[in-house]
Amino acid sequence: MSNRRGGIIYFAIDGTQYDAKGNFTYNLGAGKxxxxxxxxxxxxxxxxxxxxxxxxxxxxxxELALSALIALDGVTVTLELANGKVVVLREAWYAADGDGQTEEGNLQVLFHGKSAEEVR
Known part of the structure; x- marks a missing residue:
């Protein structure tokens, strides 16, 4: 068993990996x-x-078109965590404002979906 709990993550949409930056959050959509x-x-x-x-x-x-990113709908989004867990968001759509920042080339991403689960 690995002792690593945080650090390197991978973010992908329909199998295409993007350059993840900083802290990501996720919610499985369970009742509150x-x-x-x-x-x-x-x-x-x-x-x-x-x-x-x-x-x-x-x-x-x-190579990344913000206009294409904000138009995404019906996609599968995956977030692979440093501890080996993978979060899968299904039937997802882009839900952020589409803001970009110039200092470090940051693009905000927010995907909402019909369901999510932890695998592995």
Missing amino acids: REAIVGADAVHGYKETPQVARIEGEITDSS
């Missing part, structure tokens, strides 16, 4: 539980759906 508090006590909780997502930044390149 919120307390229901009455005047007398905690009565229980309610559960509402969350959107499955993968979010982070990639490095821009001359």
Whole structure:
């Protein structure tokens, strides 16, 4: 068993790898539980759906068309973590604003999807 927990990651859309940059976040889309508090006590909780997502930044390149990236829909997005876990987001669409930054060529990526799972 490896002791590595963080560090190198890989980000891909429909099998095409992109240059991942910095910290990525993900959510499997499980129900979110919120307390229901009455005047007398905690009565229980309610559960509402969350959107499955993968979010982070990639490095821009001359071969990457931002217009094509923001038009993506119905894709499979994978995030391979340093600890060996792989997060797969299915039936996903680009959901970010399409912002790019010039200092280091950062492009924001946010994909929402119908489902997500951890594999491996």
